[in-house]
Amino acid sequence: MERVWQELIDAGTGGDRRALGRLITRVENREPGWQDAMKALYPRGGRARVFGITGPPGAGKSSLASRIAAILLGQGRRVGIVAVDPTSPFSGGALLGDRLRMCDVATAPGIFIRSMATRGTLGGLCQGARDVARILDAAGFDLVLIETVGAGQDEIEVVKAADLVVVVCVPGQGDAVQTLKAGIMEIADLFVVNKADREGADALVADIHSMLALRGERNREAPPVLQTCALSGEGVDRLVAALLERADSARSSGERAGTRIREEILTLIEGELARVVRRRFAGESRLEEAVRSVRGGESDPYSAAQAILETLELWR
Helix, strand or coil: CCHHHHHHHHHHHCCCHHHHHHHHHHHHCCCCCHHHHHHHHHHHCCCCEEEEEECCCCCCHHHHHHHHHHHHHHCCCCEEEEEEECCCCCCCCCCCHHHHHHCCCCCCCCEEEEEEECCCCCCCCCHHHHHHHHHHHHCCCCEEEEECCCCCCCCCHHHHCCCEEEEEECCCCCCHHHHCCCCCCCCCCEEEECCCCCCCHHHHHHHHHHHHHHHCCCCCCCCCEEECECCCCECHHHHHHHHHHHHHHHHCCHHHHHHHHHHHHHHHHHHHHHHHHHHHHCCCHHHHHHHHHHHCCCCCHHHHHHHHHHHHCCCC
C-alpha cells in the first residue's frame, strides 16, 4: 500500500478529522489504492453499531437523526452520520442539504457528518455509503447513522448495510397503506411516526399495526411503533433506548450478518466488472461498430451486449 494511503489511515483513525475526510473522499472517488486501504481498515472495525434511517421525503429524517445523535453524544458516545442525497442525472452533483438540518450537532467534537450522493444507485444507497460507515467504524465511532434519500417504497438497500433499520413515517401524506407497501415495509426493525403532534398520528400508528397484522409476523417479533416529534425532541429518548436495546441482538443474528456480507461481496464484484467493461471498451472500435450495427437495424442491443461479453469470457 502506498505511503500516502497509510498516512491517511493512521491519521484519520487516530482522530485527525481532516485526514479522515480526505481518506473518505479518496475511497469514495475510487482513487488507485482504495481497495488496499479498505482491506487495511477492515480488521480495525466491527465494533460500531450501524442504524439505518429511511422513509418518504418530508418525514423529518434529518431532524430525527440530529436529535438521536445529540442524545447519544450526551451519553458519551461518538457518532458518525452518513447523510445521503439524490444525485443529479445531468450534472452528477447533489445538493447535500441534510447537513443544514443537522447544524445543532454538526460542529460537536464527538460527531462526524459525511454528506454524499447516491450516484444514481437504485435503492437509495451506494456501496460508497457502506465504505464510509466502515471507515467511521475503524476510526472509533461507537454508532453510525445512515440517513437515506427518502426515495420511497424501493429504498431497501439500507438493510444490507445496517444492524437496525428505522422506517420513519409522517401523518398527513396521503394513503398510509400506499406508503407502507411491501419493500420498505418489510425491512423495518422499528417504525417511527414522526411529527406526532400533527392530526392523524394515532390513526397512522393504527394503520401500521394493521399492516403488520396482515403481513403476519410468524418468524419474528413484530417491530415496535413509536411516536416522536423531532423538532421538540418528544419521544426521541424512548426511540434511542429502543435502538440501543435491540442493537446487540440484531448484530448477533447470523442469518442477517451472512446476507449482508454476501450482498456486499456481490455488489463489489458488480461494480468492478462494470468499471472493467467501461474502461476496456470505451471508445473501442468494437463498441462503436456495435452501435452502428444497432442504429442501422442490423442488430439489437441484446445481441451486441452478448457479443461484447463473450470477448471477456463472462457470458455463460
